[in-house]
Amino acid sequence: MSSTTLNLFSFRGKIKILHLTWVAFFITFFAWFNHAPLLMAIADSLALTKDQVKTLLILNVALTIPARIVIGMLTDKYGPRLTYSVLLAVGSVPCFIFALADNFAQAALGRFLLGFIGAGFVVGIRMVSEWFPARQLGTAEGIYGGWGNFGSAAAAMSLPTIALLFGGDAPGHEGWRYAIGLTGAIALVYSFVYYASVTDTPKGSTYFKPKKIGAMEVTSPGDFALLLIMKVPMYAALALLTWKLSAGVGIVSDFWATAIYGGLALLYLLDARKTFSINREIFSHPPAPIHRYKFKQVAVLNLLYFATFGSELAVVSMLPLFFSETFTLDPVQAGLVASAYAFMNLMSRPAGGLISDRCGRRPTLLILTAGLALGYFTMSLIDAQWPLYMAVVAAMACSFFVQAGEGAVFAVVPLIKRRLTGQIAGMTGAYGNVGAVFYLTVLSLVSYQVFFLVIAATAMLGFAALLLLEEPEGQMAEVLPDGSVSLIDVA
Numbered sequence: 001m002s003s004t005t006l007n008l009f010s011f012r013g014k015i016k017i018l019h020l021t022w023v024a025f026f027i028t029f030f031a032w033f034n035h036a037p038l039l040m041a042i043a044d045s046l047a048l049t050k051d052q053v054k055t056l057l058i059l060n061v062a063l064t065i066p067a068r069i070v071i072g073m074l075t076d077k078y079g080p081r082l083t084y085s086v087l088l089a090v091g092s093v094p095c096f097i098f099a100l101a102d103n104f105a106q107a108a109l110g111r112f113l114l115g116f117i118g119a120g121f122v123v124g125i126r127m128v129s130e131w132f133p134a135r136q137l138g139t140a141e142g143i144y145g146g147w148g149n150f151g152s153a154a155a156a157m158s159l160p161t162i163a164l165l166f167g168g169d170a171p172g173h174e175g176w177r178y179a180i181g182l183t184g185a186i187a188l189v190y191s192f193v194y195y196a197s198v199t200d201t202p203k204g205s206t207y208f209k210p211k212k213i214g215a216m217e218v219t220s221p222g223d224f225a226l227l228l229i230m231k232v233p234m235y236a237a238l239a240l241l242t243w244k245l246s247a248g249v250g251i252v253s254d255f256w257a258t259a260i261y262g263g264l265a266l267l268y269l270l271d272a273r274k275t276f277s278i279n280r281e282i283f284s285h286p287p288a289p290i291h292r293y294k295f296k297q298v299a300v301l302n303l304l305y306f307a308t309f310g311s312e313l314a315v316v317s318m319l320p321l322f323f324s325e326t327f328t329l330d331p332v333q334a335g336l337v338a339s340a341y342a343f344m345n346l347m348s349r350p351a352g353g354l355i356s357d358r359c360g361r362r363p364t365l366l367i368l369t370a371g372l373a374l375g376y377f378t379m380s381l382i383d384a385q386w387p388l389y390m391a392v393v394a395a396m397a398c399s400f401f402v403q404a405g406e407g408a409v410f411a412v413v414p415l416i417k418r419r420l421t422g423q424i425a426g427m428t429g430a431y432g433n434v435g436a437v438f439y440l441t442v443l444s445l446v447s448y449q450v451f452f453l454v455i456a457a458t459a460m461l462g463f464a465a466l467l468l469l470e471e472p473e474g475q476m477a478e479v480l481p482d483g484s485v486s487l488i489d490v491a
Contacts, residue, residue, distance in 0.1 A: 008143070014131040017198055018140055021124045024084050024194050025148025028120035031095055031183040033152040035060065035111065037160050037320050037335035038176040041167075042107070045174060052104050054444040055249045056111045057317040061436040062241045063115030065234050068433065071119035072426020076419070077213050079200040080127035084120060088191035091117030095184025099177045108251060117187070118433065124148065125425040129414035130201045135357065138411030142353025145407055146345040152316045153342030155183070156335040164332070208419035215275040216423045219287050223295035224279050228272055230299050233306075234430055235268045237437040244441055293417040298424055300469045301409050302431040304365065307462040308372065308405040310435015311455045315402075316342050317440065319395070322448055327388050340392050344399040351400075352407025361415075362471045364408045369466060371401035373459035380452035415472040 007015060035042060035056065043053050075083045091114070098110030124144050132140040159179040167175020201207050210217060218224050239261055246257035281287075319341055324334035356364040375398025382391045413428055414421045435458075443451045 014140075014202070017131045018128060018144060020194060020197050021080075021084075021127050022144045022147040024088065024190060025120055025124050025144060026151040026154070027088065027183075027187050027190050028091065028117045029149055029151030030155050031091060031151075031187050032060070032114060032118050033155050033316055034095065034159055034180045034183045035098070036152070036317050037156040037331065037338070038163055038179060039321055040324065040331050041160075041163060041176045045176065046101065046104060046107055048104055048107075049249075051249050051444070053321075054440070055244060055251070056107060057314075058241055058244055058437055058440045058444070059108055059111040060115055060317065061118065061313050061433045061440065062238065063112055064118035064433040065237055065430045065437070067116045067119035068122050068426045068430040069234075069423075070426075072122045072422040072424075072429070073210075073213050074422075075123045075126050075426075076210050076422035079207060080123045080130070080422075081195060081198050081200050084123040084127070085191045085195035087117065087120050087123065088187045088194065091120070092184040092188040092191075095180055095187065099181040099184070104249075105251065115433075119426075119429070121145065121148070122422060122425045122429050125410060125413060125429075126422045127198070127200070129418070129421050130205065130207065134415060137414055138353035138357035138361075138407070139350060140353070141410045141414065142350035142356075142407035145353075145410060146347070146349025146351075146403060149312075149345040149349060149403065149406075150342065153339040153345065156316075156320060156339035156342065159183075160332045160335045210419055210423065215271070215278040216427065217420060218279055218295050219282060219292040220295075221283055224275070224282065226295050226299055227275060230302060230427070231268065231271060231275075233434050235264050237434040239264055240441055241437055244444065248444065293420075294470065296468060297412070297416050297470065297472075298427065300465050301412060301424075301428045303465045304369065304405065304409050304462045305428045305432045306435035306438075307369070307455070307459040308402050308409060309429070309432030310439055311372075311376065311459075312342075312399075312402050312406070313432065313436035314439035314443065314451075314455075317436075318443060318448075318451075323391070326382065326384055326448070327391070337388070337392055338395075341395045341399045344396055345403050348400045348403035349407035352404030353411045354407075355404070356408040356411035360471060361408065361412045362466065362469050365405065365412075365469070366463065366466055368401050368405040368408055369459055369463045372398070372405055373456045373463065375399075375401050376452045376456040376459065380449045380456065383449075412469075412472060 010016070011019060039053055042048070071083060071087065094110050094113035094116070098107060098114060101107040101110055125141060128140050128144050129137060162182065163175035163179040165175065166178035216227060218227050242252060242257050242260045245252040246254060252260070319338035320331070320334045323329055323337045324331065329337065352364065352368060375394075378394050379398055382394060409428065410425070413425050416424055439451065439455060442454050446454075
């Protein structure tokens with residue numbers, strides 16, 4: 001058996017942790033995207049306009065932007081076992097809020113809060129990195145991400161049927177409420193299962209924590225400036241959401257929109273101040289070379305995840321509606337057809353990690369990003385004249401490059417700075433949601449065809465940024481609690 005091969009039929013040691021953790025991530029996606037295949041029934045039941053429906057899609061991914069940053073920090077400090085368990089339990093509450101909603105405002109609140117559960121991905125990245133050696137890390141992270149992401153496909157395939165069983169197929173039926181409530185109940189139960197079944201590290205291993213918490217550590221003044229620049233799009237995405245809620249659907253008044261813009265600007269300044277406080281020492285006492293890392297690496301991965309995971313979140317949210325309107329399908333048919341895109345996660349994301357382990361991180365990302373751009377260009381050509389099976393094939397082919405690219409991105413993330421893995425994963429993951437907010441806002445303003453073309457164009461920008469990425473190699477240095485230095489192989 002090669003050094004990168006995993007015996008996935010085992011349920012012991014690190015393989016047990018991998019299986020339990022990808023199931024946790026699967027459940028977060030199952031709950032997070034429980035609305036996508038039920039949008040038509042929800043819109044009929046709550047008498048929503050098309051603009052309100054598209055606003056719900058944006059709200060669903062908005063809170064995940066700050067949530068992934070916060071959850072990344074909490075994971076590094078308190079460990080993935082406790083953080084994931086609490087996240088699942090807390091994330092079940094918005095499911096129940098949305099299931100009981102009687103109008104757009106209540107549904108919008110539930111959808112916005114449910115974005116918090118989308119931060120679960122970050123927790124598992126740290127958990128898997130604690131249990132697997134570098135030579136298997138890309139494969140393990142790919143399996144975790146790919147099989148977990150399949151939760152959105154499982155929701156698309158199963159929830160419309162569950163809704164029909166509970167509510168019938170009459171106009172205005174309420175079966176969708178039972179389907180969405182069920183996802184919350186599953187998340188709540190599994191939070192207890194996960195806590196009782198895992199540990200943060202293998203027995204005898206050290207769990208490395210950041211020296212300080214509250215902002216990401218960097219190791220040079222130039223990296224500090226770049227970190228502040230890379231924070232701007234995360235606040236800009238929330239400002240974009242505010243604009244949409246104000247100018248688009250009128251749920252936020254002009255006064256409150258202005259107040260939110262001011263609050264976001266103030267929050268950015270406070271964030272910058274806290275970041276400076278955490279990193280003050282680098283301006284007077286630069287760390288020794290062995291303790292440094294290049295934040296440029298993080299910035300490039302952020303941009304790539306904007307295009308890969310950002311586009312996946314956006315497309316998974318709108319694809320059932322796209323197929324329904326383009327090919328005149330009923331909700332169950334549209335959900336099943338659209339699930340083909342997310343279905344690819346089962347093999348695509350693990351494949352991206354495996355190829356990255358064997359062929360190099362940077363070359364793999366270059367090829368997959370180019371394929372992603374071509375895939376979305378092809379999807380922009382789909383219309384009612386296409387045979388349905390060809391549209392599905394195009395979506396699946398595009399999906400392979402998107403999700404394999406995600407796997408390849410997170411094959412690099414844990415190799416940058418081990419004790420900061422949660423924070424780095426949090427920021428990179430947040431950029432996926434920044435991308436989703438951007439793309440879904442674009443979708444609310446343009447046709448489906450232009451929407452796919454915009455994604456293809458941003459993917460090409462990511463390809464250009466990739467030329468700045470350096471292949472991780474050599475060793476990572478981490479400081480043990482006793483002050484000694486541990487060298488960890490990453491090549």
